Amino acid sequence: MEPPDWIQPLLGRVRSARAEDFTRLVTPTSGGRPSAVLVLLGEDAEHGPDVLMLQRAATLRNHAGQPAFPGGAADPGDPGPAGTALREAREEVDLDPDSVTVLAELPRLWIPVSDFVVTPVLGWWHRPHPVRSRDPGEVAHVARLPVAELVDPGNRLRVRHPSGWIGPAFQVRGMLVWGFTAGVLDALLTMGGWARPWHADRVADLPAAPAPAAAADEVDELAGPLP
Template sequence: MMPRHLTPNHLYPDLPHDFPGENTELAPAKAPVWMRRLMDRIEAGHLRNPLAGTEVTGTTHAEKQAAVLMLFSGSETSFDLPNDASVLLTHRSPTMRSHSGQIAFPGGRIDPEDTNAVDCAFREAWEETGLDRRTATPLAQLEEVHIRATGYPVYPILGHWHSPSPVAVVSPDEADEVFDAPVYELIDPANRLMVGWRRWKGPAFRINGYVIWGFTGGLLSAIIDQAGWATDWDTDRIYDLEDTLATSRNNEPLR
């Protein structure tokens, strides 16, 4: 989270300004056809707890709520998953105090000034990537998910990036790479795997030399499965998480 006195426009004057409080109402009817099954499953309650079975080891802190933006782009005219479908991700700087080196959705703590979780998700995405919130449509807010290590409640916001605009690293101290991950690469069985560490195990993905796991990997896996985009992949073999990360670009310590 960027200090309140410092905004992306202080660092990069050419980036668009944010528009706090705007575009904060969910508009599920505006979902493209290829996302309709996913929307139906969400509305039916099938994604109420996309990380079901994950043990929360910390104490729940309702006052430390956060939101993340799961922003998918892709042709609006396609009935099936379009070839250009992708999702916006960041690589958290290895110097961060928490979740360093992880692949993540843009997001962060809900501030008192935020209108709601959607407002927070867009603000954080702007602070991290320079996203112009006017180019995206918020479609759904999933029920809160608790971060395993802290117990903090996080509200995932699903959106469609109807008019993709340039994004980039805004604050290198927070994220050192911003990229669109092609959905067809994520669902390739060669890029999906189960990883385990101590008593925990969960779904993961390989992309651009990175490993997506944990909170982000679980949410992505749930979205892909419920949307009907998944293909058969090996869920029986469990890869050691520490070894898997050691051969990745994450530069991520295990604690």
């Protein structure tokens, strides 16, 4: 299904995007653990364009309480990164893969500490439907975050990790989106022409709640500090 006009400027940019547009880290030409995440854009009659996001359960050992795109490690039977992203989204939030039009696979991004090589998959949710956590022990909450709220300057900030890492963040509807997810979102909002000027000097320490901050050697996010 043809995506709406408001997505077209973003498509024009991502098709020629490079990894350097998202991160300062150089992705290895070989090795790494293949994985993928689904950056799913939809549209709501009341709030306009939005992005599907989940929040990991606070009881998880890794990434507890962190908002993220649906996704995870590739399985041998997955038909490429898009297959991985759609399978994971179905397993995590009960997303119907047939409701999604895959638009583009973005550059592979390396997360050094976990050695994951992540391919963000951009999709258009042409037939939105109710989604839910299929396992509350893994996913605590699922939400559609409006683009208008993500780019609201009042919801933009940068967060400082105890290690000294500083990167972009969004505070929307009770979710503090930071790290890898926020870095990808920040780049895509700019590419789509939706970003608005905001006060990058607004820096807050990464809170310990609702999830404890990871140890310094567990910050498997985009290399920072980011501008």
